[in-house]
Amino acid sequence: ATDSSFVGPQALAQAYRYVADNRDKGKDDRLKIIDESHGIWRCHFAGSCSQVCPKGVDPAMGIQLLRGYLLGFRS
Known part of the structure:
Protein backbone atom coordinates (compact mmCIF):
# COMPACT_ATOMS: atom_id res chain seq x y z
CA ALA A 1 0.00 0.00 0.00
CA THR A 2 1.19 3.49 -0.74
CA ASP A 3 -1.08 5.27 1.75
CA SER A 4 0.67 5.95 5.06
CA SER A 5 -2.74 5.98 6.80
CA PHE A 6 -3.62 2.50 5.50
CA VAL A 7 -4.81 0.35 8.41
CA GLY A 8 -2.46 -2.47 7.38
CA PRO A 9 -2.65 -6.20 6.85
CA ALA A 15 -11.07 -7.92 11.27
CA TYR A 16 -11.63 -10.95 9.04
CA ARG A 17 -11.27 -13.25 12.02
CA TYR A 18 -14.17 -11.49 13.74
CA VAL A 19 -16.34 -10.98 10.64
CA ALA A 20 -16.09 -14.69 9.80
CA ASP A 21 -17.30 -15.64 13.29
CA ASN A 22 -21.10 -15.95 13.20
CA ARG A 23 -21.21 -14.89 16.86
CA ASP A 24 -19.82 -11.46 15.94
CA LYS A 25 -22.41 -8.84 16.89
CA GLY A 26 -20.35 -5.99 15.46
CA LYS A 27 -19.98 -7.28 11.89
CA ASP A 28 -21.84 -4.43 10.17
CA ASP A 29 -19.97 -1.76 12.14
CA ARG A 30 -16.64 -3.50 11.51
CA LEU A 31 -17.33 -3.74 7.76
CA LYS A 32 -18.19 -0.02 7.62
CA ILE A 33 -14.90 0.86 9.30
CA ILE A 34 -12.73 -1.15 6.91
CA ASP A 35 -14.73 0.03 3.87
CA GLU A 36 -13.43 3.59 4.17
CA SER A 37 -10.74 5.61 2.43
CA HIS A 38 -7.79 4.17 4.39
CA GLY A 39 -9.25 0.70 4.69
CA ILE A 40 -9.26 -2.46 2.67
CA TRP A 41 -9.36 -0.92 -0.80
CA ARG A 42 -5.89 0.63 -0.27
CA CYS A 43 -4.37 -2.84 -0.34
CA HIS A 44 -2.84 -3.53 -3.76
CA PHE A 45 -2.95 -7.29 -3.11
CA ALA A 46 0.65 -8.08 -3.92
CA GLY A 47 0.55 -10.81 -1.27
CA SER A 48 3.88 -9.80 0.25
CA CYS A 49 2.26 -9.38 3.68
CA SER A 50 1.61 -13.13 3.77
CA GLN A 51 5.16 -13.93 2.67
CA VAL A 52 6.77 -11.86 5.43
CA CYS A 53 4.28 -12.36 8.27
CA PRO A 54 6.32 -13.29 11.37
CA LYS A 55 3.37 -15.26 12.81
CA GLY A 56 2.76 -17.35 9.68
CA VAL A 57 -0.70 -15.83 9.20
CA ASP A 58 -2.04 -15.35 5.67
CA PRO A 59 -3.42 -11.79 5.84
CA ALA A 60 -3.72 -11.62 2.04
CA MET A 61 -6.32 -14.39 2.10
CA GLY A 62 -8.27 -12.66 4.87
CA ILE A 63 -8.19 -9.41 2.91
CA GLN A 64 -9.57 -11.11 -0.19
CA LEU A 65 -12.33 -12.79 1.82
CA LEU A 66 -13.19 -9.49 3.50
CA ARG A 67 -13.52 -7.87 0.09
CA GLY A 68 -16.06 -10.54 -0.78
CA TYR A 69 -18.01 -9.81 2.40
CA LEU A 70 -17.95 -6.10 1.58
CA LEU A 71 -19.25 -6.61 -1.93
CA GLY A 72 -22.20 -8.54 -0.49
CA PHE A 73 -22.60 -6.01 2.34
CA ARG A 74 -22.90 -3.10 -0.10
CA SER A 75 -25.71 -4.76 -2.09
Whole structure:
Protein backbone atom coordinates (compact mmCIF):
# COMPACT_ATOMS: atom_id res chain seq x y z
CA ALA A 1 0.00 0.00 0.00
CA THR A 2 1.19 3.49 -0.74
CA ASP A 3 -1.08 5.27 1.75
CA SER A 4 0.67 5.95 5.06
CA SER A 5 -2.74 5.98 6.80
CA PHE A 6 -3.62 2.50 5.50
CA VAL A 7 -4.81 0.35 8.41
CA GLY A 8 -2.46 -2.47 7.38
CA PRO A 9 -2.65 -6.20 6.85
CA GLN A 10 -2.58 -7.16 10.53
CA ALA A 11 -5.67 -5.11 11.33
CA LEU A 12 -7.49 -6.42 8.28
CA ALA A 13 -6.60 -10.04 9.05
CA GLN A 14 -7.88 -9.56 12.59
CA ALA A 15 -11.07 -7.92 11.27
CA TYR A 16 -11.63 -10.95 9.04
CA ARG A 17 -11.27 -13.25 12.02
CA TYR A 18 -14.17 -11.49 13.74
CA VAL A 19 -16.34 -10.98 10.64
CA ALA A 20 -16.09 -14.69 9.80
CA ASP A 21 -17.30 -15.64 13.29
CA ASN A 22 -21.10 -15.95 13.20
CA ARG A 23 -21.21 -14.89 16.86
CA ASP A 24 -19.82 -11.46 15.94
CA LYS A 25 -22.41 -8.84 16.89
CA GLY A 26 -20.35 -5.99 15.46
CA LYS A 27 -19.98 -7.28 11.89
CA ASP A 28 -21.84 -4.43 10.17
CA ASP A 29 -19.97 -1.76 12.14
CA ARG A 30 -16.64 -3.50 11.51
CA LEU A 31 -17.33 -3.74 7.76
CA LYS A 32 -18.19 -0.02 7.62
CA ILE A 33 -14.90 0.86 9.30
CA ILE A 34 -12.73 -1.15 6.91
CA ASP A 35 -14.73 0.03 3.87
CA GLU A 36 -13.43 3.59 4.17
CA SER A 37 -10.74 5.61 2.43
CA HIS A 38 -7.79 4.17 4.39
CA GLY A 39 -9.25 0.70 4.69
CA ILE A 40 -9.26 -2.46 2.67
CA TRP A 41 -9.36 -0.92 -0.80
CA ARG A 42 -5.89 0.63 -0.27
CA CYS A 43 -4.37 -2.84 -0.34
CA HIS A 44 -2.84 -3.53 -3.76
CA PHE A 45 -2.95 -7.29 -3.11
CA ALA A 46 0.65 -8.08 -3.92
CA GLY A 47 0.55 -10.81 -1.27
CA SER A 48 3.88 -9.80 0.25
CA CYS A 49 2.26 -9.38 3.68
CA SER A 50 1.61 -13.13 3.77
CA GLN A 51 5.16 -13.93 2.67
CA VAL A 52 6.77 -11.86 5.43
CA CYS A 53 4.28 -12.36 8.27
CA PRO A 54 6.32 -13.29 11.37
CA LYS A 55 3.37 -15.26 12.81
CA GLY A 56 2.76 -17.35 9.68
CA VAL A 57 -0.70 -15.83 9.20
CA ASP A 58 -2.04 -15.35 5.67
CA PRO A 59 -3.42 -11.79 5.84
CA ALA A 60 -3.72 -11.62 2.04
CA MET A 61 -6.32 -14.39 2.10
CA GLY A 62 -8.27 -12.66 4.87
CA ILE A 63 -8.19 -9.41 2.91
CA GLN A 64 -9.57 -11.11 -0.19
CA LEU A 65 -12.33 -12.79 1.82
CA LEU A 66 -13.19 -9.49 3.50
CA ARG A 67 -13.52 -7.87 0.09
CA GLY A 68 -16.06 -10.54 -0.78
CA TYR A 69 -18.01 -9.81 2.40
CA LEU A 70 -17.95 -6.10 1.58
CA LEU A 71 -19.25 -6.61 -1.93
CA GLY A 72 -22.20 -8.54 -0.49
CA PHE A 73 -22.60 -6.01 2.34
CA ARG A 74 -22.90 -3.10 -0.10
CA SER A 75 -25.71 -4.76 -2.09
